[in-house]
Amino acid sequence: MTAVPLQPPRRLVSFTLDGEETRVPEGSTILDACRSAGKDIPTLCQGDTLTPKNACRVCVVEVEGSRTLAPACSRRAEPDMTVVTDSERARHSRKVVLELLASSTDLSTTPRAEEWIKEYEAQPQRFGADAARVDEQPKIDNELYVRDYDKCILCYKCVDACGEQWQNTFAIAVSGRGFDARISTEHDAALPDSACVFCGNCIEVCPTGALSFSTEFGMRAAGTWDEPAQTRTTTVCAYCGVGCNVTLHVQDNEIVKVTSPHDNPVTHGNLCIKGRFGFQHVQNRD
Numbered sequence: 001m002t003a004v005p006l007q008p009p010r011r012l013v014s015f016t017l018d019g020e021e022t023r024v025p026e027g028s029t030i031l032d033a034c035r036s037a038g039k040d041i042p043t044l045c046q047g048d049t050l051t052p053k054n055a056c057r058v059c060v061v062e063v064e065g066s067r068t069l070a071p072a073c074s075r076r077a078e079p080d081m082t083v084v085t086d087s088e089r090a091r092h093s094r095k096v097v098l099e100l101l102a103s104s105t106d107l108s109t110t111p112r113a114e115e116w117i118k119e120y121e122a123q124p125q126r127f128g129a130d131a132a133r134v135d136e137q138p139k140i141d142n143e144l145y146v147r148d149y150d151k152c153i154l155c156y157k158c159v160d161a162c163g164e165q166w167q168n169t170f171a172i173a174v175s176g177r178g179f180d181a182r183i184s185t186e187h188d189a190a191l192p193d194s195a196c197v198f199c200g201n202c203i204e205v206c207p208t209g210a211l212s213f214s215t216e217f218g219m220r221a222a223g224t225w226d227e228p229a230q231t232r233t234t235t236v237c238a239y240c241g242v243g244c245n246v247t248l249h250v251q252d253n254e255i256v257k258v259t260s261p262h263d264n265p266v267t268h269g270n271l272c273i274k275g276r277f278g279f280q281h282v283q284n285r286d
Contacts, residue, residue, distance in 0.1 A: 010025040010026050010027065011025070011026040012024065012025060012026065013025070013026050013028070013077045013078065013079050014079060014080070015033075015077055015078065015079060015080060015081045015082065015083065016080075016081070016082040016083065017030075017033055017034070017037060017039075017083050017085070018039070018083070018084060018085055018086065020037075022036075022037060022077075024036060024077050027076065028076070028077050029052075029072060029073060029074060029075060029076055029077065030061055030063075030070070030072040030075050030076075030077055030083055030085075031043065031046065031059055031072040031073045032077075033077050033083075034061075034072060034085060039085055041059050041061070041072055041085060042058045042059060042094060042112070042116045043056065043058055043059040043072070043073055044056040044058050044101075044110070044113075044153060044155060044207050044208070045058075045073070045153070045155035045156070045157060045207065046059065046073035047157055047205050047207070048262050049161075049166075049205065049262050049268050049269045049270075050157055050160050050161065050165055050166075050205060051160070051165060052071070052073040052074040053155065053156045053157070053160065054071040054073065054074050055153075055154065055155045055156055056097065056101070056153060056155055057071060057093070057097050058094055058097050058098065058116070059071055059072040059073050060072065060090055060093050060094065061075075061083055061084065061085045061087075061090055062083070062084040062085075062087045062089055062090050063075070063081060063082070063083055064081065064082035064083075064084075065082075069089065069090060069093055072085070091120060094116075094120050095120040095121065095122045096122075098113075098116055098117050098120055098122040098124070099122045099123060099124045099126065099127070100124075100127075101124075101153055102117060102122065102124035103124040103125070103126075103127040103131040104131055104132055104133050104134075105133070105134070105150065105151055105152065105153055105208070106148075106150045106151045107151070107208065108151075108209075109151060109208060109209030109212075109220070110151070110153075110207065110208040110209065111207070113208075132179045133150070134149050134150050134152070134182075135150065136148075136149050136150055138150075138217070139190075139191075140214075140217075141190040141191050141192065142190075142191050142192055142198070142214075143214060144198055144200070144213070144214060144273075144277045145198075145200060145203055145211060145212060145213055145214055145217075146211070146212055146213075146214055146217040147183075147191075147210065147211055148209070148210050148211075148212070148217070149182060149183065149210055150210075151208045151209050151210040152182075152183060152208065152210040153207075153208055153210075154174070154181055154183070155207060155208075156174070157202075157205040157206065157207065158172060158183060158202035158205060158206055158211060159172055159173055159174065159183065160205075161201045161202050161204065161205045161270075162196075162201065162202050166201055166268075166270055167197070167199055167201055167270070169195055169196065169197050169199075170195065171185060171186075171191075171194050171195040171196040171197070172184065172185055172194075172196075172202070173186075175188070197272075197273060198273040198277065199270070199271060199272050199273055199276065200213075200271065200273070200276040200277060201269075201270045201271070201276075203276075204259060204260070204269050204270065204271075205269075213256070213257040215256045215257060216256060216257055219251075219256065225251075225256075226251060229251060230249050230250060230251045230256065231249075231250045231251075232247050232248070232249055232250075233247065233248045233250065234246070234247045234248075234261060235247075235248065237271070237274070237275040239272075239274040239275060239278065240274075242266060243266050244260065244264075244266055244267045244271055244272075244275050245260055245261050245264040245266065245267055246258050246259075246260055246271065246275055246276075247259045247260060247261060248279070253283075254283055255279045255282060255283060258271070258275065258276050258277070258279055260275070260276075
């Protein structure tokens with residue numbers, strides 16, 4: 001019995017990647033091609049559930065004939081193009097971007113940031129103590145999650161997740177310009193007084209830990225957060241009949257946070273307030 005394809009096959013695009021001929025499905029980005037080839041290209045603002053904003057510029061590569069470096073996360077692979085991912089120009093650009101980010105924000109909870117800083121020999125300290133920083137206290141105005149904008153790199157992923165790409169709540173946006181740019185609610189209102197519906201989808205896409213569960217924030221402050229020791233169990237949310245998948249992160253027999261698989265056809269990583277934050281009844285010992 002012959003299987004019937006659910007969608008027409010995609011054409012393959014052939015181009016040169018670091019001196020080797022590479023073929024990827026039409027519509028793939030350079031970053032997709034690099035990952036398929038096993039090349040480790042750093043990226044912070046790219047996410048598998050959102051349209052790239054090209055904000056962090058850590059993934060830039062050199063494309064022959066292009067005047068400027070191209071962001072690998074959004075530049076589509078084209079027939080017969082020639083791409084160099086590890087040129088001196090690309091490495092220098094990544095180094096400077098990492099230095100600028102690390103000198104102005106707290107990257108301590110950003111996955112792989114320390115590794116990339118060492119790999120590219122970045123020296124954030126060369127900008128000195130006067131480097132512009134946010135220097136804000138964490139915003140704790142609700143019981144569900146914390147906003148620590150000292151860790152924000154303005155990648156816009158939370159704005160997109162809250163806005164037209166997923167939730168369509170539009171509770172947050174970029175306020176200010178230049179060094180005064182911030183992610184903010186309307187009129188800088190507290191979250192409970194804003195349009196926020198507390199779905200937590202902004203937390204799901206935040207790459208730096210600027211947005212985190214109150215449980216995680218408290219445990220990190222107390223020094224008890226131990227991610228390697230946590231188990232992850234994916235199950236079906238029981239609050240309604242939609243069938244959202246939830247992944248329970250458990251440490252010391254307690255649920256510490258909830259995420260959702262990005263490849264799930266129902267949720268694509270998104271949840272509602274009940275699915276993401278309504279887990280207290282599971283561990284209520286009373």
